[in-house]
Amino acid sequence: MEKIKELVAKMTLEEKAKLFTGSDFWHTEGLERLGIPSMLVTDGPHGLRKQVKAVDHLGLSESKTAICFPSGSALAASFNPELAEKVGTELGKIASSEDVGVILGPAMNIKRSPLCGRNFEYLSEDPYVSGKMAAGLVKGIQKEHVGACPKHFLANNQEYYRMTSNSVVDDRTLREIYLAGFEQMVKESDPASIMCSYNKINGTYASENKKFLTDILRDEWNFDGFVMTDWGACNDPVDSIKAGLDLAMPGPAEENVKKIREAVENGDLDESVLDRAAERILKAVFAAYEDGKQKKEYDFAAGHEAARQAEAECAVLLKNESHALPLSEGEKVLFIGDFTKAPRYQGGGSSHINPYRVSSVWDQVKDKENVSYEGGSLEQAVRAAGEADKVVIFAGLPDDYESEGIDRKHLNIPEEQVRLITEISKAAKSTVVVLHNGAPVAMPWIDGADAVLEVYLGGEAVGEAAADLLYGKVSPSGRLAETFPVRIEDTPCYPYYGVEKEDVVYREGIMVGYRHYETMKRDVLFPFGHGLSYSHFSYQNLRVDQKEVTDQDTIRVSVDVTNDGTMKAKEVVQLYVERRSGEVVRPVRELRGFEKVELECGETKTVSFCLDKRAFAYWNEGAGDWMVETGEHMIQIGKSAHEILLQELVHVTSTSAYHPRYTVNTPIGVFMQDPHARQVIGGILGKMMEGKKKEEPKEKKEDGVLSKEATDATAAATPLRSLVSFGRNVTLQEMQDAVDLLNARER
DSSP states (O other): OHHHHHHHHHSOHHHHHHHHHOSSSSBOOOBGGGTBOOOEEEEOSSSOBOOSSSOOSSSOSOOOEEOOOOOHHHHHHTOOHHHHHHHHHHHHHHHHHTTEEEEEOOBOOOOSOTTOTTTTTSOOSSHHHHHHHHHHHHHHHHHTTOEEOOBOBTTOOOSTTTTTOEEEOOHHHIIIIITHHHHHHHHHHOOSEEEEOSSEETTEEGGGOHIIIIIIIIIITOOOSEEEESTTOOSOHHHHHHHTOOBOSSSOOHHHHHHHHHHHHTTSSOHHHHHHHHHHHHHHHHHHHHSSOOOOOOOHHHHHHHHHHHHHHHOEEEEEOTTOOSOOTTSOEEEESGGGTSOOOOOBSTTOOEESOOOOHHHHHTTSTTEEEEOSOHHHHHHHHTTSSEEEEEEEOOGGGSBTTBOOSOSOOOHHHHHHHHHHHHHOSSEEEEEEOSSOOOOTTGGGOSEEEEOOSOOTTHHHHHHHHHTTSSOOOOOOSSOEESOGGGSTTTTTTTTOSSEEEOTTTTOOTHHHHHHTTOOEEEOTTOOBOSSOEEEEEEEESOSEEETTSOEEEEEEEEEOSSSOEEEEEEEEEEEOSOSSOOOSEEEEEEEEEEEOTTOEEEEEEEEOGGGTOEEETTTTEEEOOSEEEEEEEESSSSOEEEEEEEEEEOOOOOOOOOOTTSBHHHHHTSHHHHHHHHHHHHHHHHHHHHHSOOOOOOTTOOOHHHHHHHHHHSBGGGHHHHOSSOOHHHHHHHHHHHHTSOO
16 A cells, blocks of 8 residues: 555546546546556456447447346346356456456345336345345456456435435444445455446435445455445545545536536645545556466356356246156157347446357257247147147246346236247146246246246356256256245335335335345245255255354254255355344345355255354344344244244343433333333332322222223323423422433433
8 A cells, every 4th residue: 555655645636536537438547658557347247348339337338249148137046156256256356367457246135125127137125135146256267367346336226217316224224234245345355446326316416425325334344455336426536535425426527627627726625535535447447467367267157057057057046837847858848939049148338248149949959859939829739739748838027128228117027928938837737937036036937837937137158047947957057046926016115116116215225125025924926035956855854053142143944954855955044133022123034144064965064154243133222233132033944934944942031231312201111111210210100100199099990990001001101391281399400301311311
């Protein structure tokens, strides 16, 4: 850093202002006289989109050939951070071969609604999964001396009016849902950069929001990289620099340079703050181009094979009745649907990749005996279906249904596909549906299908991976990292999502995804964490090493998992925590750990987890900290958020010393929850009752009076100051003195 500080000291004000804005669409400003190179940044997040001629950030213009890996929604379904790291390493290798300094990814916004048009890029509805998988990607990318830039920070969960909308979100929801994944990723993987989003958060643009860019990101989480904007997201360059932004893209932006220069000259911006931004950018530049990095040619064939292996772990077997899958070589199989020969393997927008080689299922199976194809002409397909042993229909969402810049209006696949699946299911002996889509879809045809394989947008090798899975060369091991609802009306933010374009109010709070469905006991099509296998796994011997702990302790949880099926396969062990007592509103259960294990037939492995305070905590807005309620929690091992197999009860005691700030308007019941406050206020109540006893004769109990439960509830809800009207011997000033005494305690 000393070298960098020396370089910044030699830069002119104009040069530092230009460094903040970038030199063109994809480069930072270089400075030849000081030996500072210009750094190239390019789009990710599941491939490299390096443009060399016409440039844009919506995927409209051609880019250089690259490997298209499974999209975010697919990769998260692998539930395997190590796989994410391998994919990240491949991304880093190809970026390094192209002299790229920073990859703009991974994309890790929480899936607030399945209608977000960019959900195919995003990882999960759950921040723990999102944080773990994103950390894996970042680690892999940065192994190759290429910086990662996770995005979009923060509360950017819709495409509709995404550049100007104001996300209105309470602090608890931000901390537990929308910040938590970024926090975990930053602390685990130390990314070179973070990209802030377009939108406002509670009235302030993300690009100039000091609370998130400095107070939380840097001061709390110790992030030491640089923050850049999404393209065109800088509202005011001076306010942004003050808030903690370091780079506004794209450039050149002469107006921004002028504003920065004038702000320094007139004293509105301290030049040392601009120096700090310059130092952060140069740290990344020199890490990318001077840190032992050697340019190597990329092995595209190896990259394609890596994409194939990744997708084989990402696909989710949603349904499999009557042993419809795997297919056998001797069966007469009819393949139907355009995606059989031309798969949809990626989404649209800034993540759109120019692939090295796209494989289709038909390329893999066309030479097998007893295999035929129909393009989807309904009458011919139905006739052929009746003559086959099994029919495999390839369906899903077209390109124009989900893309950056637009949100979906519904969960439906095209009506002609619904009709095709429905009619084929009636005519065929056995029907398998393979889905190509980036987000959940409705399935009114589900009862007629014997098997459903969700391959998502599986990257350029999706055809090879799908063939491996369909014919049982590999057992499916993906699990849903998002809930598939039955209807859009059942989703947490219906009917507001996609309607509000100015203030977008997150009314559902922390009840996002499975937290909502499980708490509200809503039926779903497929729950979070669901996924089937060609093998079978049993769970035994759940052990919790401590059942009476404080929130300062760590609990070790272990469970034995056995593959008692007929083929080698991988299983995702999921650990949830369910709160069983307490007064704070919480989801029924929350994912607090997962582990993917590979087991041979008959093999047993022990899977272990460590749970600390955060596994049991909620964000207390009054305290501004993570707090644990004293009480019982159930440690659960499940196949999904809905299917719990084993559980053990633990009692956690809080050691937190948070006291709310009381007033004379605080309800009595709130005072009674605090032992010290109960003692102080109890004295006032006792004094009041003594006065009342002296002045009022004992009355005979009459019929129709309130029950003790009702009386206690009424008293608990009564503000302290109201007792002046009902009691004796107590003044309002005495009450105020008691409240002041309580508030004077150490907080």
